[in-house]
Amino acid sequence: MICAALLSSAAGAASAQTSDLVSRTAFRVCADPANYPMSDDRGRGYENRLADMFADRLGVPVQYTWYPMATGFIRNTLRANQCDVVMGYAQGHEMVLNTNHYFTSAFVLVVSKDGPLAGVEALSDPALKDTRIGIIAGSPPATHMARNGLIGNAKGYNLVVDRRYESPAPDMLDDLAKGDIDAAILWGPIGGPLVKEGYPGFKVIPLIHEELPPRLFYRITMGVRQGEKVWQRKLNSLIRRNQGEIDAILREAGVPLLDDMGQSVLGPAN
Structure with missing residues (x-):
């Protein structure tokens, strides 16, 4: 009983201390300064707009800690107590405590609206045979491409980069526009906005018909520090309302917005 009481007391103290790390005077956001269309240090991304909205609801200003979304991002921002929330994080990742998800999206295939691939809906479509597809190396769709014999002609783009110096997604879309590749596969929350803004001749096709693993859709949450349950619940309430x-x-x-199971498109893919 004494041990249990001591452990309970220690846990309570730790919890209170952890909660005290969250700023009460600013909505402190950990973000990439060059990850447009998600976030950038000019405030143009949709995650910037989401941060503005949440800060407004909390009645405090937004305060950013900028760090490239690459190796060490969480360690040097959220875990270092430099900020209190990452605006977009895949559900279930162990590096953060996830809020409830606020949208679901998927990887997309980007092709010419008027081209021969405009009717493709899955990576198993025979129309993709012998085509050159751009793919972020090591991303989940690469497994499906390999399964369907599409890797041999693929053009790879780097996965982990400092976007201040290298921009794989815009580079891939530029290559598609030039005809260097026949199609591009991108994470929808990056590819969809980029296409909408700068490539009116392209079609965005959410990859929701792949039946074998790995899955290509993800529920997106906000990420907070492990143990910050009070802060998590507060953000959950704001998401819901x-x-x-x-x-x-x-x-x-x-x-591109999908239903929670990633089976149907709810929002604009184009």
Whole structure:
């Protein structure tokens, strides 16, 4: 009983101390300064707009800690107590405590609207045979490409980069526009907005018909420090009460929105 009481007391103290790390005077966001269309240090990304909305609801200003979304991002921002929330993080990742998800999206195939691949809906489509497809190396769709014999002609782009110096997604879309590749596969929340803004001749096709693993859709949450349950619940409440405005921001940006099971498209893919 004494041991149990001591452990309970220690856990309570730790919990209180952890909660005290969250700023009460600013909505402190950990973000990449050059990860447009998600975030950038000019405030143009849809995650910037989401941060503005949440800060407004909390009645405090937004305060950013900028760090490239690459190796060491969480360690040097959230875990270092430099900030309190990552605006977009895949559900279930162990490096953070996830809030409830506020949207679901998927990887997309980007092709010419008027080209021979405009009717493709799955990577098993015979129309993709012998085509050259751009793919972020090591991303989940690469497994499906290999399964369907599409890797041999693929053009790979780097996965972990400092976006201040290298931009794989825009480079891939530029290559598609030049005809260097026949199609591009991108994470939808990046590819959809980029296509909407700068490539009106392209079609965005969410890859929701792949039946074998790995899955190509993900539920997106906000990430907070492990143990910050009070802060997590507060953000969950804000998500629930403001879901309509969140959806509107994402739709306006061109993010492909899916149902929770990743089986049907709810929002604009183009």
